[in-house]
Structures are given as structure tokens and as C-alpha cells.
Amino acid sequence: MCVMSQRGLYSCVIVAAAALLLASCASVKTFVVLLPEETGVPSAVTVGEGNRQAILEVPLSAAAVDARGNLEKSTVTTEEINRIFADALAAQPPKSISFTLYFDTNSTEVSAASQSALAELLAEVAKRAAAEVQVTGHTDRVGTDTENDRLSLERAEAVRTMLIQRGIKASFIRAVGRGEREPLVSTPDEQPEPRNRRVEVIVR
Amino acid sequence: MRFIHRALPVILFGLLVCGFERAAWAEIGQIKNVAGQVSVWRNNVQQTAKVGDLLEQADVLTTGANSSVGVTFIDNSRLSAGPNSRIELKQFRFDPTTNNGEFLADMQRGTLAIVSGQIAKRSPDAMKVKTPTTILGVRGTTFAVKVEE
Numbered sequence: 001m002c003v004m005s006q007r008g009l010y011s012c013v014i015v016a017a018a019a020l021l022l023a024s025c026a027s028v029k030t031f032v033v034l035l036p037e038e039t040g041v042p043s044a045v046t047v048g049e050g051n052r053q054a055i056l057e058v059p060l061s062a063a064a065v066d067a068r069g070n071l072e073k074s075t076v077t078t079e080e081i082n083r084i085f086a087d088a089l090a091a092q093p094p095k096s097i098s099f100t101l102y103f104d105t106n107s108t109e110v111s112a113a114s115q116s117a118l119a120e121l122l123a124e125v126a127k128r129a130a131a132e133v134q135v136t137g138h139t140d141r142v143g144t145d146t147e148n149d150r151l152s153l154e155r156a157e158a159v160r161t162m163l164i165q166r167g168i169k170a171s172f173i174r175a176v177g178r179g180e181r182e183p184l185v186s187t188p189d190e191q192p193e194p195r196n197r198r199v200e201v202i203v204r
Numbered sequence: 205m206r207f208i209h210r211a212l213p214v215i216l217f218g219l220l221v222c223g224f225e226r227a228a229w230a231e232i233g234q235i236k237n238v239a240g241q242v243s244v245w246r247n248n249v250q251q252t253a254k255v256g257d258l259l260e261q262a263d264v265l266t267t268g269a270n271s272s273v274g275v276t277f278i279d280n281s282r283l284s285a286g287p288n289s290r291i292e293l294k295q296f297r298f299d300p301t302t303n304n305g306e307f308l309a310d311m312q313r314g315t316l317a318i319v320s321g322q323i324a325k326r327s328p329d330a331m332k333v334k335t336p337t338t339i340l341g342v343r344g345t346t347f348a349v350k351v352e353e
Binding site for chain 2: 027028029030031032033034035036037038041043044045046047048049056065066067069071081084085086087088089090091092093095096128129130132202204
């Protein structure tokens with residue numbers, strides 16, 4: 001039908017361009033794939049809402065949803081994932097790591113036994129780009145709540161100061177004290193428990 | 205004058221609460237990886253992204269050709285985007301004590317890989333990714349999304 005005058009040809013071109021534009025709008029598609037879990041914990045992603053909802057529960061299962069909401073399930077290979085998502089996957093920041101440092105009774109000095117963990121922590125922070133450090137201090141149940149709130153914060157601050165002295169930017173280190181509220185091991189009040197006299201450090 | 209005396213503690217308390225609220229709200233994540241051309245848009249102002257930049261709710265991340273970006277959030281979620289992507293961090297709320305929160309990312313184009321964190325772990329479907337054709341609910345998961353045009 002496009003065999004005609006120049007004028008007709010122009011209108012044909014316009015119609016074709018419009019059709020192409022429409023087609024490109026209608027061809028917007030979402031493709032989602034469940035990746036293998038680092039921890040092996042079962043996981044899932046729901047796709048869509050209401051009665052058209054689908055669920056991806058098996059690693060490497062995928063779904064495509066077009067502009068009309070039509071959903072098509074499929075399975076992909078690791079090679080396909082690496083091809084489609086290579087750049088996004090390569091840019092993924094490393095997982096956060098936590099360390100636990102222990103303290104002697106009523107002390108804000110990291111115990112001798114925790115010196116190697118401290119060295120590992122410092123190495124991890126040095127290795128990461130723009131490392132953020134969350135320091136949370138804890139105590140055992142010896143002493144009053146008020147004293148333990150203070151001591152737990154002092155322990156966290158002591159670790160924070162140590163990290164700053166090792167050249168870590170202070171704005172990225174947060175220190176909080178949780179007192180005796182979150183024991184690792186439950187004990188009766190006033191019972192010394194070395195496993196609860198600790199500082200937990202998350203490096204992100 | 206008496207009114208001021210009575211009102212002052214209330215006003216001061218209000219300011220204090222607002223101050224904490226602001227501090228708690230402002231920073232939701234941080235840029236950890238940048239390759240090529242990556243921008244952060246805040247209040248319609250474009251800034252070139254660099255490693256260490258702090259992100260806030262409503263920020264928009266864009267990447268150019270052959271570019272990528274990697275971000276960590278305060279709930280330990282991790283998000284990374286490949287070339288020609290546009291992702292708006294539409295809603296983000298997280299209470300580090302209870303782990304309650306809400307995370308809505310609006311992905312307009314590109315490729316995205318996500319490892320969900322505490323928000324999705326605490327409450328399934330509290331983390332969502334919206335795309336031009338659907339909405340994804342995250343139940344403690346590693347997954348990838350592509351918006352094809």
C-alpha cells in the first residue's frame with residue numbers, strides 16, 4: 001500500500017514511525033530472576049499483585065511481565081544471568097561482616113584473647129572502600145543498669161577511639177551502648193559472664 | 205511571659221525530637237562502588253556520584269553507558285545497578301532497634317541486583333521494587349531485575 005506518490009510516502013513513513021513508537025512502548029518488559037542465595041536460606045520474590053501475582057521460589061527461576069501485565073515464567077542458566085547482569089553483579093558491594101571483642105570485668109580494654117579478632121577487624125576495614133563501622137557495647141549483669149549502660153558505651157567508645165587512632169574516618173564510625181539488655185548468654189542478675197562483656201562490631 | 209515559661213519546655217522538647225528524627229532519617233545508605241558515569245539526583249539537582257557519598261530517601265541514581273554503581277543501606281541491604289539505569293529510592297524507613305522498616309525502590313530502566321537486608325528479613329513484603337510494568341515483593345532474597353525497552 002506504500003507504492004504511491006511522494007506525499008503518500010511521507011504519510012506512510014509517519015504511520016510507520018508512529019507504529020514503531022507504539023510498539024516500543026508496548027514492548028517495555030520487566031525481567032526478574034531469583035539468584036542462588038549466599039546463605040542457602042529459603043527465599044522468594046513475588047511478582048505483581050492481586051490475582052495475577054506469581055511467586056519465584058527456586059533459584060534461577062525467572063518471570064517476564066509486559067506492559068499489559070502478562071506474565072511468563074521461565075528458567076535461566078547461570079551463563080545467561082552472567083551475560084545479562086554482568087555489570088550490576090560486578091558492582092555489588094561485599095557483605096557486611098561482624099566481629100566480637102571481649103573485655104575483662106569492669107574494663108574498657110579489649111582482652112588479650114580478642115587481640116587477633118581486633119587485628120582482623122582492622123584489616124577488614126582497611127580493605128573496604130568507604131567502610132562504615134557500627135560499634136555496639138554490652139556488659140554482663142554485674143552492677144546496676146545505669147552503671148552498665150555507662151560501661152557498655154565506654155567500651156564502644158574505647159573501640160571507636162582505637163579505630164580512629166588507626167586512621168579510620170570518624171564520621172563512619174557509630175558507637176552505641178546497650179548495657180546488660182542484650183546478653184549473648186542469659187544469666188541471673190549479678191552473675192559474672194565473660195561472654196556477655198563484649199563489643200559487637202559490624203563492618204559494612 | 206507565664207505562657208512562655210510553660211511552653212518553652214514543650215518547644216525545646218519538640219525541637220529535640222525533630223533533631224533526632226532528622227538525624228535518624230537523613231542517611232539511608234552509602235555509595236561503595238562507582239564505575240563510569242554515575243549521578244545522584246537530589247531535589248532535581250544532579251551530582252556526580254563518588255565512593256563514600258551518603259544517600260537519602262528520594263535520591264535518584266542514574267548510570268550512563270558502560271557504567272555501574274554499588275550501594276549499601278543501613279539495614280544491610282545491598283543494591284547495584286548496571287549501565288543505563290535509573291532507580292529512585294522512593295521510600296526508606298528503618299528502626300535499627302526493632303528492625304522494622306520499609307523500602308520502596310522505583311526502577312525506571314536498566315539492570316539491578318539486590319541482596320535484601322534486615323527490613324525484608326523482619327517483615328516480608330516491607331521491601332518492594334516497582335518497575336514500569338509490575339511490582340516485586342522481596343522476601344529475604346538475592347535477585348536481579350532488568351527493564352527492557
